[in-house]
Amino acid sequence: MRKKLFQILIVFIISICINFFLPRLIPGDPITASLLSRTTSGQVVTDMDKTIAMYKSKYGLDKPLIVQFKNYVSDLATLDLGTSLADPPQTVSSKIMASLPWTVGLLLFSTLISFTLGSLLGAAHGWGKAKRLTSPLMGLFSILSSVPGFLLGFVFVAIFSQKLGLLPAAGGFSPTLNFGWTKTAVLDILKHSIAPAMCIIFSTAGFWAIQMRSMTITVKQEDYVKFAESKGLSESRIFFKYGLRNAMLPQITNLGLAISSVISGSVLIESFFNYPGLGGLLKTSVFNQDYFVVQGIVLFLIISVTFVLLIIELLNPLLDPTLKVNS
Amino acid sequence: MKKLTASFYIGLALFFLLIIFTYVTRLFYDTSLVDIGSKMPYLPPGADAALGTDSFGRDMLASILVGTPSTFQIGLIGGTIGLLIGATLGLISGYFGGKIDTIVRTISDSLITIPSIAILLVAALNIEHLTRFSLATIIAGLSWMYPARTIRAQVLSLKNKDFIKICRANGQGELDILFRDVMPNLLPYLASTYVLSVFTTMIATVGLESLGLGVDGDYSLGTILYWSTRKAAVVTGTWWWYTPPILVLTVIFLSLLLMSIGLDKVVRPSDSAKV
Amino acid sequence: MNTETIVKISNVSVEYETQKRNIRAVNDVSFELVAGQRLGIVGESGSGKTTLGTAICGLTKFPARVISGSVQIGSVDLLALNPSEKRLSMLREIAFIPQAAMNSLNPSMRIEDQFLDALSRGTKKSSRSHFNELIESRILQVGLDLSLLKRHPHELSGGQKQRLVIAISTIISPKLIVADEPTSALDVIIQRQVLKSLSDVQKINNSAVILIGHDIGLLAQFVDTLAIMYAGKIVEFGSLESLLTNPKHPYTKKLIASVPSVLKHEVLIGIPGLPPSLSDLPTGCSFEPRCTEKISKCSQSRPELISVTDRSVACWLHNAETPPGQSSAEARSN
Numbered sequence: 001m002r003k004k005l006f007q008i009l010i011v012f013i014i015s016i017c018i019n020f021f022l023p024r025l026i027p028g029d030p031i032t033a034s035l036l037s038r039t040t041s042g043q044v045v046t047d048m049d050k051t052i053a054m055y056k057s058k059y060g061l062d063k064p065l066i067v068q069f070k071n072y073v074s075d076l077a078t079l080d081l082g083t084s085l086a087d088p089p090q091t092v093s094s095k096i097m098a099s100l101p102w103t104v105g106l107l108l109f110s111t112l113i114s115f116t117l118g119s120l121l122g123a124a125h126g127w128g129k130a131k132r133l134t135s136p137l138m139g140l141f142s143i144l145s146s147v148p149g150f151l152l153g154f155v156f157v158a159i160f161s162q163k164l165g166l167l168p169a170a171g172g173f174s175p176t177l178n179f180g181w182t183k184t185a186v187l188d189i190l191k192h193s194i195a196p197a198m199c200i201i202f203s204t205a206g207f208w209a210i211q212m213r214s215m216t217i218t219v220k221q222e223d224y225v226k227f228a229e230s231k232g233l234s235e236s237r238i239f240f241k242y243g244l245r246n247a248m249l250p251q252i253t254n255l256g257l258a259i260s261s262v263i264s265g266s267v268l269i270e271s272f273f274n275y276p277g278l279g280g281l282l283k284t285s286v287f288n289q290d291y292f293v294v295q296g297i298v299l300f301l302i303i304s305v306t307f308v309l310l311i312i313e314l315l316n317p318l319l320d321p322t323l324k325v326n327s
Numbered sequence: 328m329k330k331l332t333a334s335f336y337i338g339l340a341l342f343f344l345l346i347i348f349t350y351v352t353r354l355f356y357d358t359s360l361v362d363i364g365s366k367m368p369y370l371p372p373g374a375d376a377a378l379g380t381d382s383f384g385r386d387m388l389a390s391i392l393v394g395t396p397s398t399f400q401i402g403l404i405g406g407t408i409g410l411l412i413g414a415t416l417g418l419i420s421g422y423f424g425g426k427i428d429t430i431v432r433t434i435s436d437s438l439i440t441i442p443s444i445a446i447l448l449v450a451a452l453n454i455e456h457l458t459r460f461s462l463a464t465i466i467a468g469l470s471w472m473y474p475a476r477t478i479r480a481q482v483l484s485l486k487n488k489d490f491i492k493i494c495r496a497n498g499q500g501e502l503d504i505l506f507r508d509v510m511p512n513l514l515p516y517l518a519s520t521y522v523l524s525v526f527t528t529m530i531a532t533v534g535l536e537s538l539g540l541g542v543d544g545d546y547s548l549g550t551i552l553y554w555s556t557r558k559a560a561v562v563t564g565t566w567w568w569y570t571p572p573i574l575v576l577t578v579i580f581l582s583l584l585l586m587s588i589g590l591d592k593v594v595r596p597s598d599s600a601k602v
Numbered sequence: 603m604n605t606e607t608i609v610k611i612s613n614v615s616v617e618y619e620t621q622k623r624n625i626r627a628v629n630d631v632s633f634e635l636v637a638g639q640r641l642g643i644v645g646e647s648g649s650g651k652t653t654l655g656t657a658i659c660g661l662t663k664f665p666a667r668v669i670s671g672s673v674q675i676g677s678v679d680l681l682a683l684n685p686s687e688k689r690l691s692m693l694r695e696i697a698f699i700p701q702a703a704m705n706s707l708n709p710s711m712r713i714e715d716q717f718l719d720a721l722s723r724g725t726k727k728s729s730r731s732h733f734n735e736l737i738e739s740r741i742l743q744v745g746l747d748l749s750l751l752k753r754h755p756h757e758l759s760g761g762q763k764q765r766l767v768i769a770i771s772t773i774i775s776p777k778l779i780v781a782d783e784p785t786s787a788l789d790v791i792i793q794r795q796v797l798k799s800l801s802d803v804q805k806i807n808n809s810a811v812i813l814i815g816h817d818i819g820l821l822a823q824f825v826d827t828l829a830i831m832y833a834g835k836i837v838e839f840g841s842l843e844s845l846l847t848n849p850k851h852p853y854t855k856k857l858i859a860s861v862p863s864v865l866k867h868e869v870l871i872g873i874p875g876l877p878p879s880l881s882d883l884p885t886g887c888s889f890e891p892r893c894t895e896k897i898s899k900c901s902q903s904r905p906e907l908i909s910v911t912d913r914s915v916a917c918w919l920h921n922a923e924t925p926p927g928q929s930s931a932e933a934r935s936n
Contacts, residue, residue: 011437018441019449146584147577148530150537154552154569157561169562227706230661231720231771232692241719245710257439264444268534272556282448286538294452298445305440321754322709 004313008306015302019295020072081299082292092296095281100300102172103277106193107266110200117201118208119251123244125209126216138209145206149199149265150272156195157273167195172276192275199269204262211254215247222246249320256312260305267301335589341582345575349395360386361393361546372567379567381551382558390551391571397459397547398579401532405463405470406525412467413474413524414517420475421482422505432479435472443469443531451540459542462532470527474520481516485509519590526583533576548572609635609778609810614671614681616650616657619664625880627653627666629834632907635778635810635827642825642842643814644857646877650834652701655782655814657681659698660688675777693720693774697809699781699800703767707755713766714751720773740769743806744799761792765799775807782814797824819861822846830854833878833888840913850915852895887918895919 075081081092121141125134144152161169168174172192179185219225220243228238270279278297285293360366368384370376378387420431443466450465451457485491486509494504535541536549537556551572555561560568616628627650635641645651653666660680662668673680675695683691700706708716717737738748744765755763764784772779781800785793801824804811815821821828828845830838830853838851849855856873875892878884884891886901893900899918907916 007433007436008440010433011440014434014437015441018446143581143584146526146580148534150534151552151573151576154555154561154573158566162561162564223700223702223705224708226661227700227703227767227771228708228719230659230692230698230700232689232694233719234689237719241711242708246708249710260440260442264442264534267442267444268537271538283538286540291452294448298448301442301445305442309440320710321712322756 005310008309008313011309012303012306015306016073016076016299019299019302020069076299081296084290084293087290092292095293096278096296096300099277099281102275103266103270103279106196106270106275106277107200107263109193110197110266111204111262113197114201114205115208115251115255118205119212119248121205122209122212123216123239123247126213126247127220127239127243129239138206138213141202141206141209143206144202145204145210147203149203149269152199152202153195153269153272156198160195168192170274172280196266196269196273196275199273200262200266203265203269204258207258208251208254212247212251215250216243219243219247249322252312252316252319256309259308259312263301263305332589332592334585334592338582338585338587338589341578341585345395345578345582346399349392349399353392356388356392358389358393360389365389369563369565378571379565381554381560381565381568383554387567387571390546391548391575393546394548394551394572395575397542397545398529398532398549398576401459401463401466401542401547402525402529402579404460405466405528405532406521408464408467409470409524409528410474410517410521413471413520414478414513416471417475417478418482418505418509418513421479422486422501422509428479431475435475438469439472439476441469443527444534447531447535448538448540451535457542459545462535462542463528466528466531467524469531470524473527474517474524477516477520478513481513482509485512515590515593519587519593522583522587522590526580526587529579529583548576605636607634608637608676610672610674611658612672612674614654614657614668614673616653616662616666616668618653618666620881623881627834627880628657631671631834631836633829633836633839635812637777637810638804638808639827640804640811640813640825641827641829642818642821643812643829643831644816644818644821645831646816648833648877648880649831650880651814651816651831652782654831655698655780655812658778658812659696659780660692661698693771693776695776696778696780697771697776699768699771699779699784701783701786703784704755704760704763706767707763709755711754712751713753713755713758716766717751717770717773720770736773740773740803741766743802744769745795745802761788761795764788764792764796768796768799768803772803772806772809776809777807778810778812779804780812780814783816784813785820786815786817793820800824818857830857833883834880835888835916836907836914837889837916838913839907839915844912850910850913850920851889851917852893852919853889887916 079093081096084090084092084095087095118141121134121137124130125138156167157169160167168191173179173185173189174192177185177188224246225238225242228242233242267279267282269275270277271283272279274280274283278300282294282297284290285297363383363385366376366380366384366386368380368382370380372379372387376386376388378391380386381390416431416435420428446469447465450462454461491504491508494508499508532541532547533549533552536547537552539550539553539557541547541550541553549572552569555565555569555572558565558568560566611634612632614628614631615626617624617626629650631654633641643651643654653662656662656666657668657671658673658680660673660683668681672682675691678691678695680688680691680696707713711719714737717740718733721733721736737751741748741750746762746765746769750758750762750766758766768781768784779800784800785796788796800811800813803809811825813821813825818828822842826842828838828840828842829836830845830851832853838845838849838854845854846858849858853873856871859871860873862868862870873892878888878891884901886899886903887893887896887905890896890900897918905916905918905921907914908921910920
């Protein structure tokens with residue numbers, strides 16, 4: 001386990017470095033370009049030269065690389081990610097923090113459902129139960145998981161929002177909503193999260209199902225399943241306690257491996273729905289050419305992946321009794 | 328060589344049919360209709376425009392014909408580069424082991440956890456002039472890890488097989504063994520990871536384009552989708568704007584998925600349980 | 603020893619379905635056991651002994667199929683039961699201890715839960731404390747420590763796991779225990795412990811035991827009755843003593859002779875040739891191609907298992923049908 005934690009740390013460090021060096025290695029000055037295009041699109045930027053100079057000195061772009069890197073790291077440590085170019089004086093970190101709860105809520109909720117449903121489907125299919133039901137479902141979800149989630153968004157909104165008028169087309173909440181723990185507020189938020197959640201679930205469940213299926217096939221042939229049968233245990237008991245339980249264990253690790261693509265996909269889905277999480281923030285910031293916010297989001301995505309990997313690494317020994325190392 | 332299943336051939340056929348359709352139809356159809364204002368905007372599919380027009384007056388059929396090649400090119404180029412880098416690194420790291428293996432493995436395992444969208448955003452924002460080739464290369468830089476892992480695992484298992492030991496005992500040079508004896512056994516895995524590579528490249532490309540950050544000046548399938556969301560096509564009921572690109576993309580991804588399934592049966596025959 | 607027949611195997615045949623044709627792995631096997639009797643089934647790989655063991659326990663699975671016969675345990679014909687009745691009779695009437703039992707324990711379940719598993723099926727509301735008492739007494743019976751109950755399988759050694767499997771499968775005191783090579787993956791000292799555990803659990807209910815193996819020397823230390831199996835049929839069946847001191851079937855003779863002596867320096871004797879392919883059995887006696895005592899009749903028709911004085915044997919040399927002058931004639935009975 002220590003090895004894994006060390007690896008996660010390495011990932012983190014490498015990511016931070018890439019995030020720092022990549023923009024600087026590429027010729028071109030994004031800040032100037034961003035401010036320039038802002039002027040041409042009609043936004044007023046007072047004292048262009050002074051602003052550019054201020055940014056440059058703040059970010060020490062005129063200083064040697066080592067000093068820049070030092071500043072970068074210390075800024076990170078204090079979560080100072082800069083000020084928003086589009087909405088000064090809001091800071092990047094405040095904007096990100098505001099959008100974070102939405103993403104965490106949506107992602108957690110959707111991934112949990114997707115993982116559970118997908119795994120159960122895959123396990124049932126691999127075990128051989130109810131083939132008439134599981135085969136077409138497996139086929140459906142496999143196909144769906146090969147298509148990027150936000151494409152499903154088009155279909156969803158077209159049908160459920162336009163044709164049927166059941167769900168809102170975009171956003172995380174109604175514009176006229178009063179926030180608070182009222183029933184209307186909670187229902188409103190839930191209603192807005194159904195479509196994006198469905199997109200995430202349908203586009204990722206297939207992946208879990210496929211993984212679980214092959215694990216279940218392997219487990220089914222194990223000796224302990226045969227012994228369970230010779231003990232005269234009921235089919236459902238064998239399926240749940242001997243099959244599913246043992247097939248599930250490596251799945252948690254798979255969750256860790258897949259997390260980066262799950263996050264990538266959900267960012268795009270949120271973006272499509274203008275959901276006020278990181279994805280929605282990303283969309284508006286790209287549109288506004290708010291360079292620093294986008295950079296901040298990038299950094300945050302990387303950090304969140306690392307964070308999730310850490311949690312999984314810590315959670316795994318608790319869930320998997322075979323990992324308890326006896327010294 | 329084990330036999331390839333029908334799934335693979337169907338997928339391959341679909342893929343090529345789409346390519347042929349795109350390139351052949353271009354000969355008959357006027358692709359300049361993709362320009363803004365070439366027809367009346369918001370025309371539903373019908374007599375005036377086979378697939379309708381968008382809010383800029385662009386003909387949808389022309390848009391598809393112009394947009395699809397871009398996705399194909401980036402996908403195939405990116406997939407090829409990714410496979411070349413990944414397979415080579417996997418081959419070397421698996422065969423020679425030792426320090427090289429440790430370094431390659433650490434880098435690969437670390438990079439695999441970085442969400443691709445993050446790096447793509449950094450690249451898209453900072454590179455002033457993004458070309459198809461440069462985008463493909465960047466994506467390849469993010470997707471080489473999967474081929475590397477797969478090939479490495481295969482090489483490791485082959486390395487210790489008896490027939491390789493016999494080659495060595497016969498005095499064959501290491502590089503010679505690598506290319507003449509190990510490589511041919513990797514072909515099904517190379518094919519399988521190539522398909523996967525192309526697949527992930529295309530997904531990443533479309534994702535980036537849907538945010539409006541695609542290749543400069545390119546009007547690709549993802550870009551069409553981007554503009555359709557910009558102009559709220561779903562809300563205004565302009566379904567003919569986003570449906571053609573989604574259909575084309577679905578066909579592409581489906582064909583790649585079928586190919587991948589077909590190759591998977593060759594690569595992992597034990598996985599197919601009796602249905 | 604109780605002389606009431608408790609196990610009656612009658613004309614059991616098992617076939618494997620393959621693409622070309624069906625292979626008969628067990629061919630018309632019959633025998634009877636009384637309570638407390640210990641039978642050892644000996645044979646080379648491919649003789650059908652494991653298939654027979656599985657069939658006796660009602661655990662035959664695709665692609666194998668029991669095509670005829672009955673397995674009578676007490677008053678129950680195991681093979682005639684429907685699936686849910688069969689499940690209930692598992693562990694009650696019969697217990698199966700598989701080969702390499704170390705892998706037979708669920709890696710993610712605690713040992714005590716794997717005991718409770720076996721106890722609570724069918725019987726819903728027996729008291730937990732009653733179960734605990736039973737479990738504890740059994741664990742101690744097989745010579746293991748109570749602390750093992752809270753552990754997981756990967757924390758235990760091979761020998762411990764094997765004995766646990768024995769304890770779990772016999773917890774409801776079945777009438778028949780079938781053990782398939784229970785010691786093959788273990789070292790000699792552990793082997794002895796395992797056999798002792800098997801013996802201890804047998805005594806609890808005076809169960810009959812069938813021990814399947816290929817090592818006649820090992821089996822001889824435990825069983826009182828021996829059945830020699832070759833190419834799907836039992837070729838000799840009788841008390842351990844009579845077979846060891848006076849083997850009649852040429853195969854039996856060769857098997858016993860092949861056990862190396864610790865005391866003398868001898869040339870190791872093997873049995874020349876290979877066991878026949880079950881899909882391509884010779885007409886006549888299956889052992890005939892390798893037999894050194896064969897007569898002309900042996901290649902013409904297959905001898906049946908017939909009772910002679912103190913045992914049963916399937917060999918033309920010991921068959922009353924064989925004309926005198928070719929073998930010592932023995933009175934035929936039954």
